[in-house]
Amino acid sequence: MTKHPDYWNRIYEDEGRPGWDMAGATPLVRELLDLARPLGLQAGGDLVVPGCGYGHDAAELAAEGFRVTGLDFAPLAIQGATERYGAKVAWHQDDWFTTALGPWDAIFDHTCFVAMDPVRRPDYVKACAAHLRPGGLWMAALFHEVKGPAGPPHAISMPEMRALAEAHFDVLHLAEATASHPRRAGREFLMVARRR
Ligand SMILES: C[S@@+](CC[C@H](N)C(=O)[O-])C[C@H]1O[C@@H](n2cnc3c(N)ncnc32)[C@H](O)[C@@H]1O
Numbered sequence: 001m002t003k004h005p006d007y008w009n010r011i012y013e014d015e016g017r018p019g020w021d022m023a024g025a026t027p028l029v030r031e032l033l034d035l036a037r038p039l040g041l042q043a044g045g046d047l048v049v050p051g052c053g054y055g056h057d058a059a060e061l062a063a064e065g066f067r068v069t070g071l072d073f074a075p076l077a078i079q080g081a082t083e084r085y086g087a088k089v090a091w092h093q094d095d096w097f098t099t100a101l102g103p104w105d106a107i108f109d110h111t112c113f114v115a116m117d118p119v120r121r122p123d124y125v126k127a128c129a130a131h132l133r134p135g136g137l138w139m140a141a142l143f144h145e146v147k148g149p150a151g152p153p154h155a156i157s158m159p160e161m162r163a164l165a166e167a168h169f170d171v172l173h174l175a176e177a178t179a180s181h182p183r184r185a186g187r188e189f190l191m192v193a194r195r196r
Pocket residue numbers: 002003005008009020021022050051052053054055071072073074077094095096097110111112115
């Protein structure tokens with residue numbers, strides 16, 4: 001039932017600091033920005049972080065000068081983000097598939113796509129395209145290998161990701177991440193794709 005906010009909210013309630021939370025922004029914020037800027041990411045543009053959790057990545061992106069929306073459908077995630085980072089980011093409790101917010105210039109996607117049930121992936125890609133302005137960029141950190149029990153998160157290979165994204169995007173960069181958190185090293189890859 002990962003499509004329901006209660007599933008995620010319960011984890012925030014039970015664990016306080018869930019296993020995925022790294023108590024700070026992923027080092028991949030910097031790596032993805034360095035990749036996306038030469039590919040057209042606009043300084044100071046409107047950026048959204050879907051499935052923002054406690055908001056570490058969103059706050060880091062705001063510190064980089066972007067106008068950032070942090071979106072998560074779990075109330076405790078948005079509460080935790082607001083408590084940690086206040087008004088630096090526009091926090092919204094909303095569903096990525098159906099939100100009427102946006103459009104944005106870019107998406108920063110870290111552990112949101114991979115949190116989805118794989119049957120929802122084509123609709124997720126469609127939602128990313130719908131929420132971006134034409135030419136907008138989808139920056140994503142993804143797992144090609146997942147440890148532990150059955151997901152989420154769900155692994156995806158680079159060729160599978162390319163094929164999915166190409167329904168609505170031109171894939172500009174697709175390669176191994178080099179700056180992963182040590183706990184995730186060797187298991188992550190990065191994509192930057194432009195909405196057609
Ligand atoms: C694995 S957590 C990652 C949180 C954060 N990105 C991080 O790395 O700390 C996935 C997050 O996506 C949120 N989420 C899942 N499906 C969503 C949806 N359809 N719309 C909005 N948020 C969603 C969950 O509530 C959860 O906070």
